[in-house]
Amino acid sequence: MKKILYLLLSFAVLCIIVFLSACSKDKTAQNPTAGLTKISEGYAIGAGAKVEVYTKETSLTTGYTKFYLALYDSITGKRLDDAHIHLTPMMDMGMMQHSAPYENPASTDAVNYLFPCSVTFIMSSMGGSWTLEIEVHNHANDKEGSITLPITVAEPATSKQKSFTATHNGAKYFISLISPTSANSKVGINDLEIAIYKKASMMSWPADSSLTVAVTPEMPTMGHGSPNNVNPTHVGNGHYKGKVNFTMTGLWRLNLDFMSGSNVADTTQYFDVEF
Amino acid sequence: MKSFFFLLLLGSYLPGLAQNNNNSLSADSTRSILLSEVLVSTKARSDQQRMLQFYRSNQSSGLEDILSRLPEMSLIRRGTYGMEPAIRSLSGGQINVLIDGMRIHGACTDKMDPATIYIEPINLEQLQLQTGTNGFINGSAIGGTVNLKTATPSCHTPNKISGTISTGFQSAAKNFYESMQLNYGTGKWSLRGTATWRKSSDYRSGGGERIAFSQYEKVNYSFSAKYQLNQYNSIKADYIGDNGWNIGYPALPMDVGYAVARIGSVSLQQENPGQRLYQWSAKLYANQVRHYMDDTHRPNVPMHMDMPGTSLTYGVFTEGMAKLNNKQQLRVVADFSATRLKASMTMYEPGQRPMYMLTWPDNRKDQAGIGVNWEYRADSNWLLQSVARLDFISTALTSQEAKDHISILGVTDAGRQELLKNLSITASRKIKPWLKSSISLAYAERMPTATELYGFYLFNAQDGYDYLGNPGLKPEQSLQGEFSLITLGKKARLKVTAFYNQIRHFISGTVNPAFSTMTIGANGVKSFSAVPHATLAGLETSLFLKPLPQLDIVSTLRYTDGNDNTGDPLPMIAPLKSISSVRYQFNPFFLQLETELAAAQNKISIKYGEDRTNGYALLHIRSGFPFRLAGKETDLQFGVENLFDKHYHEHLDWGNVKRQGRNAYLMLKWFF
Numbered sequence: 001m002k003k004i005l006y007l008l009l010s011f012a013v014l015c016i017i018v019f020l021s022a023c024s025k026d027k028t029a030q031n032p033t034a035g036l037t038k039i040s041e042g043y044a045i046g047a048g049a050k051v052e053v054y055t056k057e058t059s060l061t062t063g064y065t066k067f068y069l070a071l072y073d074s075i076t077g078k079r080l081d082d083a084h085i086h087l088t089p090m091m092d093m094g095m096m097q098h099s100a101p102y103e104n105p106a107s108t109d110a111v112n113y114l115f116p117c118s119v120t121f122i123m124s125s126m127g128g129s130w131t132l133e134i135e136v137h138n139h140a141n142d143k144e145g146s147i148t149l150p151i152t153v154a155e156p157a158t159s160k161q162k163s164f165t166a167t168h169n170g171a172k173y174f175i176s177l178i179s180p181t182s183a184n185s186k187v188g189i190n191d192l193e194i195a196i197y198k199k200a201s202m203m204s205w206p207a208d209s210s211l212t213v214a215v216t217p218e219m220p221t222m223g224h225g226s227p228n229n230v231n232p233t234h235v236g237n238g239h240y241k242g243k244v245n246f247t248m249t250g251l252w253r254l255n256l257d258f259m260s261g262s263n264v265a266d267t268t269q270y271f272d273v274e275f
Numbered sequence: 276m277k278s279f280f281f282l283l284l285l286g287s288y289l290p291g292l293a294q295n296n297n298n299s300l301s302a303d304s305t306r307s308i309l310l311s312e313v314l315v316s317t318k319a320r321s322d323q324q325r326m327l328q329f330y331r332s333n334q335s336s337g338l339e340d341i342l343s344r345l346p347e348m349s350l351i352r353r354g355t356y357g358m359e360p361a362i363r364s365l366s367g368g369q370i371n372v373l374i375d376g377m378r379i380h381g382a383c384t385d386k387m388d389p390a391t392i393y394i395e396p397i398n399l400e401q402l403q404l405q406t407g408t409n410g411f412i413n414g415s416a417i418g419g420t421v422n423l424k425t426a427t428p429s430c431h432t433p434n435k436i437s438g439t440i441s442t443g444f445q446s447a448a449k450n451f452y453e454s455m456q457l458n459y460g461t462g463k464w465s466l467r468g469t470a471t472w473r474k475s476s477d478y479r480s481g482g483g484e485r486i487a488f489s490q491y492e493k494v495n496y497s498f499s500a501k502y503q504l505n506q507y508n509s510i511k512a513d514y515i516g517d518n519g520w521n522i523g524y525p526a527l528p529m530d531v532g533y534a535v536a537r538i539g540s541v542s543l544q545q546e547n548p549g550q551r552l553y554q555w556s557a558k559l560y561a562n563q564v565r566h567y568m569d570d571t572h573r574p575n576v577p578m579h580m581d582m583p584g585t586s587l588t589y590g591v592f593t594e595g596m597a598k599l600n601n602k603q604q605l606r607v608v609a610d611f612s613a614t615r616l617k618a619s620m621t622m623y624e625p626g627q628r629p630m631y632m633l634t635w636p637d638n639r640k641d642q643a644g645i646g647v648n649w650e651y652r653a654d655s656n657w658l659l660q661s662v663a664r665l666d667f668i669s670t671a672l673t674s675q676e677a678k679d680h681i682s683i684l685g686v687t688d689a690g691r692q693e694l695l696k697n698l699s700i701t702a703s704r705k706i707k708p709w710l711k712s713s714i715s716l717a718y719a720e721r722m723p724t725a726t727e728l729y730g731f732y733l734f735n736a737q738d739g740y741d742y743l744g745n746p747g748l749k750p751e752q753s754l755q756g757e758f759s760l761i762t763l764g765k766k767a768r769l770k771v772t773a774f775y776n777q778i779r780h781f782i783s784g785t786v787n788p789a790f791s792t793m794t795i796g797a798n799g800v801k802s803f804s805a806v807p808h809a810t811l812a813g814l815e816t817s818l819f820l821k822p823l824p825q826l827d828i829v830s831t832l833r834y835t836d837g838n839d840n841t842g843d844p845l846p847m848i849a850p851l852k853s854i855s856s857v858r859y860q861f862n863p864f865f866l867q868l869e870t871e872l873a874a875a876q877n878k879i880s881i882k883y884g885e886d887r888t889n890g891y892a893l894l895h896i897r898s899g900f901p902f903r904l905a906g907k908e909t910d911l912q913f914g915v916e917n918l919f920d921k922h923y924h925e926h927l928d929w930g931n932v933k934r935q936g937r938n939a940y941l942m943l944k945w946f947f
Contacts, residue, residue, distance in 0.1 A: 187632055188679025221578075221624045225791040228685050245683040247732065247793060250622070250630030274628055 032113045036068055039151070044136040046145025048074050049083070051134055053149065054114070060153045062121045063161035064176035064195050069105070069115040071136065081110035084137035089119045089151075093128035101174060101197035101205040103237060108139060120176050120197060120205075122163065124155040158182075158272045168263035172199040173208060175256070177271040178239070185246060185275040192232050192244040192254070207238025211265055214257040217244050221251060249275055307403045329829040329856045331396065332869065332897055334912055335443030335452040335942045337473070338396050342421070346815040346831040347406055349849040351386075352928040353736075354524035355448065355478060356491040357531075359389045361927075362406060363774060364811055364835050364848050365418025368724035369751065373413060373422045375513070376558060376592055376610075377540060378642075382566035382584040383531075384618045384634045384726060384733050387524060391423070393517040393536035393564070395471045395495045397441075397454050400426040407776060408699045408715035408757045412608055412646035415666040415695040417719045417753035417778060425513060428467035428501045430460035440945045447916075447938035448478035448489070463503045471495040477523070480933035481922035488523035488530055488572070489932075507546045514539045526930030527736045529582065532569030538562040554596040561589040566618075577795045584618030584635060606648040614640045615673070616725050632793075636677030638729050640670045640722075644695075656705040664697040668722045672729065680731055681746065689729065689746035695720040709764055715757040723748040727782050727803045732793035735784075737846075737929050738884030739798040742784055749805055752779040768819045774812065781809035781839065784883075798884075809845055811837045830855035836878070846883035850876035850890070850926055864900030867914075871895070876926040886931070891923035899942075910944040 036054035044051050054068040071080035089100045100122050105115040119132065130153050135146040160177040178193040192215060198208040213232045218225050224247075232242030246252055251274040258265040330344050339358045342348050350358035351366060362370050372379075372390045381388040401424040405412075410419030436459050443452035454471040474492045477485050494517070501511040515538040522531040540560035548555045568582035590612030597605045618635035644666035651659040671690035672678050681689050699717030706712055723745075726733060730744035755776040762769045784801030792800055813835035820828035832853040837845030851874035858867040871893040879885040897914030920937040928934070 186679055187676070189682050219630070221627060222622075222630070222793070222795060224793050226683065227790045228683060247680075247683060248620075248622075248630045248632035249628060250624070251627050 033068070033070060039067075040132075040149040042147045042149055043074055044134065044138075044145040044147045047083075047136040047138040047143050048141050049080060049136050049138045049145070050074050050077075051136065051147055051149075053132070053134075060121065060151060061156035062124050062153055062159070063156070064118060064120045064178050066116065066118050069117060069134065070113060071110075071115070071138070073140065079113045080138060080140055081113050082108055082139040083110075083115070084108050084139065085115050085117065086135040087117055087119060088133040088135070089121070090131045090133065091123065091128050092131070096202070098202040099205060101195070101207070101238075120161070120174065120195065121151075121153045122161060122174050123153075125151075125153045126155065158274060160271060162269050162271070164258075164266040164269055166258070166260070166265040168260045168265050173197070173211070173258070173265070174199065174205070175258075175269060177254070177273075180244065180246075180273055180275075182273060182275045185249075185252075185273055187246050187248055189228075190244050190246060192230075192242040194232055194240050194256070195238050196240065196258075197238055209234045209236075209238060210260055212259045213240050213242075214259070215242060215244055216255040216257075217246065218253045218255060219248075219250060220253050246275075307401055329854075332856065332867065332895070333445075333914065333916065333940055333942075334944065335441070335445065335450075335940060338391050338394055338399070338423075341396065341402065342391065344831075344854060345404060346817060346833040346854075347404060347419075348421075349927055351847055352925065352932075353385070353387060353526045353930075354491075354522065355475060355489045356493075356519070356522050357387045357389065357392045357524070357534075359386050360391055360421060361847070362404070362410070362419040362421065363776070363813060364837055364845070365407070365776075366847075368727065369416060369721055370418040371410070371414045371416045371420040371422075373420060374515075374538060375425045375540065376413060376422060376594075377538070377560045377562065378414070378588050378590060378612045378614065379536070379538065379562050379564065380586040380588055380614050380616060380725075382564040382586040382616070382618065383534070383568070384582070384584055384730065385527065385568070385736075387522075387527070387531060387568070388534050388564065388566050391421075392519070392534070393495075393515065393538065394423050394425075395454070395469070395497075395517075397456055397469045397471055398423075398425050398495070398497050398515060400424050406757065406774070407719065407753065407755050408717040408774075409660070409662050409701065411664045411697040411699075411717075411719050412606070412648050412662050413610070414642075414644065414646075415664055415668075415697050415719065415721050417721045417751055417755075417776070425497070425515070426467060426469075426499070427511065428458055428460065428465035428499050430462065430465035430501070430503065432458055432460050435459060435461060436947075438947055440947075441942065443940060443942035445475075445938055445940040447935040448475040450475040450478075452942075465501045465503075467497075467499045469495075469497045478935050481917060481920045481936035483920075483936065484922075484933065486525050486932060488525045491519060491522040493517065493519035493522075507548065509544050511542050511544065512540070513542070525932045526928070528573065528576075528734075529568045529570045529580075530572060532567040532571075533565070534567070535565045536562065537564075549597075551597045551599065552595055553598060555594070557591070557593040559591045561587075563587050578622050578624060580620055580622040582618065582620045582634065585616070587615045589613055602652045604650040604652075608646040609644070611641075611643045613642075614725075616640075632731065633677060633680050634731050634733055635725055636672055636680045636729050636731055637674040638670060638677060638725050639673050640668065640725065642666060642668045642722075658701075658703040660701040660703070662697070662699045662701075662717075664695075666693075666695040666697075666722075668693050668695060670722070670725070670728060677729075681729060681744075684743060684746075686746050691728065691746065693722055693750055695722060695750055709762055711761045711763060713757075713759045713761075717753070717755050717757075719753045719755070720750045721753075722750055723782055723803070730803070732800075734794040734797060735801075738784075738801075738882075739796075740784060740786070740801040741790075741793050741797050741799070743787065743790065743800060743802045745803045748782060748803060749780040751782055751805075753777065754779075766821050770815075770817045772815045774814075776811040778809045778811070779807070780805040782806075783809075783839070807840045809837065809839045811835060811845070811848075825860040827858045827860075828856070829858075843882065844878040844880050846880035846885055847927055848876070848878065850874045850888065863902070864898055867895075867897040869893075869895040869897070873925065885926075888924065888926040888931075891921055893921055893923070894918045904945060908946040910942075910946075912942045912944075913940060915939045 041052040050072040052070040101120040103118040130151040133148045163174045174197045176195045180190040196208045226245040230243035232240035257267045379390040403422040406419040438457040441454040456469045459466040497515040517536040519534040542558035544556040564586045592610030622630040646664040697719040701715040703713040733742045757774045759772040787802040790800035815833045818830040834851045837848045856869045875890040876888045895916045899912035916938040
């Protein structure tokens with residue numbers, strides 16, 4: 001009886017060792033795009049580079065969208081990790097064209113062979129057609145080129161993109177909810193992140209850091225809020241970070257108040273999160 | 276002619292003093308009530324047996340009715356079933372409610388299932404009550420201990436197989452009671468099994484109104500096996516199962532779909548193991564409770580919700596009694612227990628995802644303690660007694676989900692470790708041959724409960740607030756004293772006890788305006804916090820008269836006064852109350868008249884949403900006689916409770932739900 005126990009025990013220990021070593025091996029050999037969805041791809045003519053566009057979501061919806069660009073040498077197919085990349089999103093509505101807020105990769109060095117960047121789609125493809133121009137300065141061969149990819153953007157079930165005309169200066173602001181999402185929300189303290197952009201012109205959508213934001217979560221069906229929330233404050237590039245607490249699962253509404261100094265910019269906006 | 280009676284013993288706890296007068300009440304604060312069924316001749320009835328008719332006057336009633344007749348106890352009532360016991364107005368985590376020394380934790384966040392509901396009187400041999408000053412040898416508590424001692428199978432019965440069958444009916448709730456007990460004893464083996472079924476419909480209150488959602492149904496079964504290893508050693512296994520369902524709570528917005536308890540233990544007992552050690556026992560136990568609240572039968576529910584909860588407790592304890600010399604005696608208890616709790620709530624809004632939250636975020640409480648009771652008999656008139664208890668208690672949240680919930684309250688580390696200290700000293704003196712006095716002083720502590728530490732938006736229907744736990748709560752500390760005077764006589768006995776209890780860090784809910792309510796329609800949110808201090812003071816008297824051999828008169832009276840540090844009355848304090856019984860034995864039948872008198876309660880806690888309660892007077896009338904049925908002893912009992920159909924409620928009844936009106940009952944018990 002005891003022998004069997006020891007045998008079982010040593011087998012269990014062996015299993016654990018094998019499992020642990022397998023885990024550590026997996027980590028080093030992991031594919032950088034594992035878990036991401038390829039949205040589009042093409043060759044940046046002139047830069048000698050193939051561009052693949054990935055996102056965490058399986059399809060694109062309006063709002064702040066994080067992109068992960070993977071570059072390959074167009075001949076050898078080798079991954080490139082040193083390039084200067086510039087984005088230009090464009091919306092063609094027939095009668096007029098406009099751009100949208102975007103964030104170029106912060107560095108010319110890739111992060112694990114990927115160049116993180118973002119575009120905030122302020123409307124869906126229902127109203128026109130989106131394109132994303134990607135200009136690449138390939139530092140491996142010191143060549144430049146670009147590619148323009150058509151992008152399809154749908155309207156999500158719950159909007160994470162809103163806009164308002166500020167009462168204090170009449171300017172149009174675009175706000176995006178980055179976190180929490182339905183996927184990452186939990187009962188407890190959640191990271192709150194929003195991005196604010198100001199429409200300066202059809203082609204210029206700079207990040208805004210001039211507003212202060214107050215958040216009030218609420219469960220519309222229950223009529224209650226939650227305690228100990230932290231108002232988001234500006235952390236750079238128009239991103240505001242705070243904390244929002246959910247006391248249960250279900251549909252939550254994040255009511256947002258925007259102030260410019262002591263002037264009210266807007267108090268009508270909210271985002272819904274259901275998890 | 277022989278008849279069966281329940282034997283009830285008061286105060287056999289101090290053997291020496293009690294021996295001086297077998298019928299005397301003990302000087303300490305222990306009250307033991309023997310409930311086991313024994314064969315007694317009517318003529319040779321002990322003086323104390325008659326107390327049974329007082330404590331268990333209606334034999335088809337449950338354990339709660341027996342508890343409510345103890346002058347030290349009161350019951351907080353949310354439904355017909357599942358009343359929460361309180362000792363001198365302290366309840367919940369302030370007292371220990373033990374089953375055979377085992378800890379058991381209810382699985383309901385709304386205290387709808389105190390441990391006492393999982394036990395039927397037929398499971399019990401003895402009910403032991405110890406008030407605050409001496410009530411912590413089995414666990415740190417500031418309010419005392421109720422220990423429900425379960426019945427042991429007997430191998431000394433004249434027949435191999437013996438037992439009882441009982442059947443009863445009560446009219447007010449159309450309540451049916453069926454119960455059976457079987458005992459099998461051979462030389463070394465003895466087995467005992469019981470089964471009880473109760474079904475109660477909505478009852479009618481005084482005046483004829485039906486109280487909706489006051490129904491319940493339950494089955495309780497127990498099995499016990501004992502094996503006598505040799506003259507001194509025995510081993511015993513016990514199992515109790517209790518299934519309740521469709522239990523209505525008229526004072527709450529929800530009912531109970533089911534409440535299930537499984538209670539098991541194995542114990543060893545040794546008599547005369549050593550020279551000085553004269554008794555030693557050890558027990559290993561585990562129990563599980565599952566509780567499911569349900570609102571599907573309620574009309575006008577704003578939102579349907581499910582509220583399941585589970586508790587799991589296991590533990591081990593050992594107890595030894597030693598005679599140090601002719602004057603000194605020692606009892607030592609050492610125990611360990613671990614409790615796991617979890618309760619959640621899910622609300623459903625059509626077209627939306629379910630709203631789910633943990634109301635008791637997964638948590639554990641591990642406890643290890645040692646208790647000592649030392650008795651020193653200086654001479655035949657003096658007795659000194661000291662009880663000490665040290666407990667190490669560790670509590671923590673056990674899942675990431677639970678920690679995430681509590682983090683909302685601004686708490687990063689909710690785990691707690693506490694060393695709880697308790698000490699009491701009692702001096703008893705026989706002043707005159709007919710007069711005894713006793714004085715006790717004690718310091719005691721108790722751990723905040725899981726609800727008080729980790730409760731997450733628990734709705735309290737009494738004051739209409741959602742309650743939030745506070746993981747930073749300090750243990751409650753109590754400084755208390757008790758003084759008793761007892762007259763000893765053959766025809767008249769009187770016991771008067773006065774007590775005073777000052778509690779520091781008294782745990783109470785205070786309104787927290789920073790938080791918004793979770794429950795639809797709630798008045799606000801309260802957080803558990805410590806009131807600097809609160810005091811409880813009171814008086815209990817018991818009077819026993821036997822002017823004629825056939826006549827027994829019993830009367831109890833109690834009064835408690837409770838205030839917090841600002842002088843505001845504490846909530847859930849019962850008013851002046853007296854229960855009296857006059858019983859005359861005509862052979863073969865008896866006639867018993869009872870009155871229940873309660874004064875109005877005008878000292879109320881406004882903060883807790885209380886209102887004034889009117890006084891009331893009730894009259895019960897009971898009778899019964901033994902006879903032979905199919906050659907076996909049979910006992911028939913019948914009576915009418917609340918004869919004048921009084922429309923009333925007690926102060927501790929939540930929601931002012933009226934009590935039962937006129938209730939006629941009939942109970943037949945057949946012994947074989």
